[in-house]
Amino acid sequence: xxxxxxxxxxxxxxxxxxxxxxxxxxxxxxxxxxxxxxxxxxxxxxxxxxxxxxxxxxxxxxxxxxxxxxxxxxxxxxxxxxxxxxxxxxxxxxxxxxxxxxxxxxxxxxxxxxxxxxxxxxxxxxxxxxxxxxxxxxxxxxxxxxxxxxxxxxxxxxxxxxxxxxxxxxxxxxxxxxxxxxxxxxxxxxx
Numbered sequence: 001x002x003x004x005x006x007x008x009x010x011x012x013x014x015x016x017x018x019x020x021x022x023x024x025x026x027x028x029x030x031x032x033x034x035x036x037x038x039x040x041x042x043x044x045x046x047x048x049x050x051x052x053x054x055x056x057x058x059x060x061x062x063x064x065x066x067x068x069x070x071x072x073x074x075x076x077x078x079x080x081x082x083x084x085x086x087x088x089x090x091x092x093x094x095x096x097x098x099x100x101x102x103x104x105x106x107x108x109x110x111x112x113x114x115x116x117x118x119x120x121x122x123x124x125x126x127x128x129x130x131x132x133x134x135x136x137x138x139x140x141x142x143x144x145x146x147x148x149x150x151x152x153x154x155x156x157x158x159x160x161x162x163x164x165x166x167x168x169x170x171x172x173x174x175x176x177x178x179x180x181x182x183x184x185x186x187x188x189x190x191x
Contacts, residue, residue, distance in 0.1 A: 031093065065077060
C-alpha cells in the first residue's frame with residue numbers, strides 16, 4: 001500500500017547490477033527500500049554481451065538502475081528518487097522545507113555526478129577490505145569535500161535510522177548509497 005493513500009501501489013521492478021560493486025544500483029535499491037515500494041529486484045550483469053540488448057530495452061542509456069512502475073521507466077537514481085518522492089510523498093524521501101529540499105538536491109547531485117577521483121582510486125566493493133591501502137592524492141580532495149558536506153546531510157542520516165528502526169533491518173553500506181562503501185573497505189574514515 002502507498003503510505004498515506006488507500007489504493008494499492010502497482011508492483012514495480014527494479015533492474016540493477018551488483019549492489020556490491022555498483023553504487024548507482026545500490027542507491028536505486030536503497031531509495032526503493034526506504035520509500036517502502038513493493039518491488040521485484042532483477043539483477044543483470046551489465047558487462048555480459050547477451051544482456052546489453054535487454055538493458056537497451058529497459059534503459060536507453062544502458063544504465064542501471066532502472067525502475068519500471070505503472071508502465072513508466074525511470075533509469076537514473078536521482079530521477080528514481082524524485083519519482084518515488086512524487087508517488088509516495090508520505091515516505092519522506094525529501095525534506096519538508098524548500099531550503100532543506102534544495103540542500104538535499106544539491107548534495108545528492110554532487111554525490112551522484114562528482115567524486116570521479118575517489119571512484120577511480122577506490123572502486124566500490126563492499127565485500128573487500130584493504131587495510132593500509134595508499135589513497136592517491138587526487139582522491140583526498142574528494143574525501144575532504146565529503147567530510148565538508150557530511151554535516152549538511154542530517155536529513156538522510158535521520159531517515160536511514162528511522163528506516164532501520166521501523167523495519168528492524170540493517171541497510172547495506174549507508175544512506176550515502178555507495179560513497180561510504182567506496183571508502184570504508186579501504187580504511188578511509190569520513191568522521
